[in-house]
Amino acid sequence: MENELSKALAESFSMKGGEGPSSYAQNSSIQREKIEAAKMFLQDAIAKKLDPNALSANQICIADLGCSTGTNAFIAVQYIIEAVESQYHSQGLAVPEFQVFFNDLVLNDFNTLFRNLPPERTYFAAGIPGSFYGRLFPNKTLHVVHSSSTLGWISEIPREITNRNSVAYNKGRIHVGDAPKEVVDAYATQYQLDMETFLNARAQELVAGGLMLLQIPCEADAMLDSEISRTKFFELLGSCLADMAKEGIFGEEDLDSFNLPLYFPPLKNLEEILEGNGDFSVEGKEIYPEISLIAPNNVKMGASHCRATLEVLIEKHFGDGIVDDLFQRYVRKVMEFAEVMKVQKFKSLVLFVLLNRKP
Numbered sequence: 001m002e003n004e005l006s007k008a009l010a011e012s013f014s015m016k017g018g019e020g021p022s023s024y025a026q027n028s029s030i031q032r033e034k035i036e037a038a039k040m041f042l043q044d045a046i047a048k049k050l051d052p053n054a055l056s057a058n059q060i061c062i063a064d065l066g067c068s069t070g071t072n073a074f075i076a077v078q079y080i081i082e083a084v085e086s087q088y089h090s091q092g093l094a095v096p097e098f099q100v101f102f103n104d105l106v107l108n109d110f111n112t113l114f115r116n117l118p119p120e121r122t123y124f125a126a127g128i129p130g131s132f133y134g135r136l137f138p139n140k141t142l143h144v145v146h147s148s149s150t151l152g153w154i155s156e157i158p159r160e161i162t163n164r165n166s167v168a169y170n171k172g173r174i175h176v177g178d179a180p181k182e183v184v185d186a187y188a189t190q191y192q193l194d195m196e197t198f199l200n201a202r203a204q205e206l207v208a209g210g211l212m213l214l215q216i217p218c219e220a221d222a223m224l225d226s227e228i229s230r231t232k233f234f235e236l237l238g239s240c241l242a243d244m245a246k247e248g249i250f251g252e253e254d255l256d257s258f259n260l261p262l263y264f265p266p267l268k269n270l271e272e273i274l275e276g277n278g279d280f281s282v283e284g285k286e287i288y289p290e291i292s293l294i295a296p297n298n299v300k301m302g303a304s305h306c307r308a309t310l311e312v313l314i315e316k317h318f319g320d321g322i323v324d325d326l327f328q329r330y331v332r333k334v335m336e337f338a339e340v341m342k343v344q345k346f347k348s349l350v351l352f353v354l355l356n357r358k359p
């Protein structure tokens with residue numbers, strides 16, 4: 001069961017809906033590139049590890065978790081279906097019907113997703129509202145789970161980072177960049193709990209032999225926090241909010257009580273969490289280098305992508321009408337930063353991973 005705080009967060013944000021210029025649908029090409037980059041990994045995983053005879057299923061149930069408005073999820077689902085079909089064909093078996101579940105938080109714009117379902121699709125489609133940090137499906141009903149660019153969102157803001165009396169109080173910042181170790185530890189603890197909850201829920205929902213294909217944002221182990229591109233990206237965004245607070249556009253306390261529900265673990269920690277779960281075996285991994293959003297050529301695109309993912313959350317907290325100003329400041333600030341720093345050294349990673357539900 002979700003606690004009240006995580007329920008509140010899960011019910012308070014979504015990506016920017018619709019298909020307008022600032023929508024997630026129009027500002028998610030970076031996420032789409034990762035899905036395209038993972039195509040071979042995904043097809044290879046299904047060819048090697050999905051055994052139609054062992055599944056003996058009348059229908060194949062696929063879930064895409066954290067689908068947003070679908071533009072990218074449709075591509076991933078199509079790759080999965082093609083790979084499963086060719087697996088059945090290669091064994092001379094009749095291909096079962098496909099049921100695809102598109103999941104996201106309750107405020108997600110499912111209308112846009114439903115409106116844009118590919119007309120030529122070969123599957124039955126349904127929307128599943130709710131947090132993937134809890135059960136979403138009945139026992140042993142899923143054959144393939146896919147999720148991309150989602151498992152950096154944590155279920156709740158760690159309580160201690162908004163508690164003035166805690167050593168982990170994250171005053172004047174919105175994330176882990178330039179924050180004391182206690183803040184990073186609080187995020188890391190929340191992340192670990194969430195990942196375990198995620199894996200335990202999926203372990204119940206997947207059939208034995210079912211596959212989970214995840215793209216999880218993470219960071220290189222030996223990297224300094226100050227050289228991680230995502231960390232620097234959010235640190236610079238936070239410093240724009242701090243400037244706005246100083247100018248009186250909103251109160252300092254508004255800044256102090258705002259923290260991003262995002263965390264990107266060191267790769268080694270992520271691997272330990274995945275390998276430590278007794279219900280799944282890790283059957284394949286690939287490391288993908290994420291493009292740096294603070295490289296000068298990517299700054300404007302980075303800002304529009306970030307805006308599409310954070311606008312709803314930011315407006316909910318700081319009030320309507322600040323995001324234009326915020327992201328204009330942000331682009332200027334990153335450009336200035338890029339001029340003085342060697343931004344090539346800033347990096348971030350994504351782990352493509354294949355998990356198999358043990359019998």
Ligand SMILES: C[S@@+](CC[C@H](N)C(=O)[O-])C[C@H]1O[C@@H](n2cnc3c(N)ncnc32)[C@H](O)[C@@H]1O
Nearest residue numbers: 031066067068072104105131132148149150153
């Ligand atoms: C950056 S978008 C990725 C969308 C899509 N998977 C893609 O690759 O383009 C992250 C999505 O995860 C969803 N999300 C975040 N936390 C979630 C949760 N606890 N349960 C379900 N969806 C969640 C967000 O609402 C958002 O739509």
